[in-house]
Amino acid sequence: MGFGSSNSKNYDKKLYTNEYIRGDKILLIDEEGVNLGIFSKRDALLKAEEEMKDLIQVGFDPKDKIVTAKIMEIGKYLYSKKKEDGEKKKSQKSKCMKEIKFSYNIGDNDLEMKISQAKKFLESGHTVKFLGQLKGRENIYADKLYSRLEYIMSLLIDISKGQGIKKEKRGYSMILFAKVK
Structure with missing residues (x-):
């Protein structure tokens, strides 16, 4: 279930998952984007484990020191991210x-x-x-x-x-x- 801090050669940004997330307060979001509320790191990990999915950091608010994390399978997340990046690249190439x-x-x-x-x-x-x-x-x-x-x-x-x-x-x-x- 747990992946390390960097999961793909294609991404320069580090991807923090599960126990590698560096925050005590975590704002949880499910796969559909529904806000589940703010949890402690331990409770968020337990919730992800109950659903047999991963906890993936998607954002960080430095002012309130709250990490935004999604509960979903890491493979699905990486696939959707790669697809999204491909679409961005297509739109950039067309205007040369x-x-x-x-x-x-x-x-x-x-x-x-x-x-x-x-x-x-x-x-x-x-x-x-x-x-x-x-x-x-x-x-x-x-x-x-x-x-x-x-x-x-x-x-x-x-x-x-x-x-x-x-x-x-x-x-x-x-x-x-x-x-x-």
């Missing part, structure tokens, strides 16, 4: 930066295609980085590339906010953030 590269001499039709793709990215909440590249002697056309980026910004200003155009090592870049609705 998309990069769109082009040259100063890109055709108008190709540029329109790249702008429409950027619109789709911005509407789905992504950040878009436009990267205008100049190679070698193309540096003499830097003003043409700069005006292309200004044109792109003027078209996408209604659905995004930009940081401005920045000089890069080989050209110019511009980052556009999706406007929060």
Whole structure:
């Protein structure tokens, strides 16, 4: 029934269970989240043992020095925690930066295609980085590339906010953030 202080490689936070809980007063919660009241550590351990489940620390109130603990099976708790963390990770991954590269001499039709793709990215909440590249002697056309980026910004200003155009090592870049609705 009793597990040590750390139960999984995946969790940086230590998980305190059963006799490893460091508190004298314990606020007990059952599996459904119903508050059972405040118990002494010994009484809380006995209650968990009666139900043949574990006592798992889920919180601590430093002001009142009361530990919040759940009565449930440790395996179920770790599974639900892992599932919850997976959901958080999924939502974080979806909003990443998309990069769109082009040259100063890109055709108008190709540029329109790249702008429409950027619109789709911005509407789905992504950040878009436009990267205008100049190679070698193309540096003499830097003003043409700069005006292309200004044109792109003027078209996408209604659905995004930009940081401005920045000089890069080989050209110019511009980052556009999706406007929060």
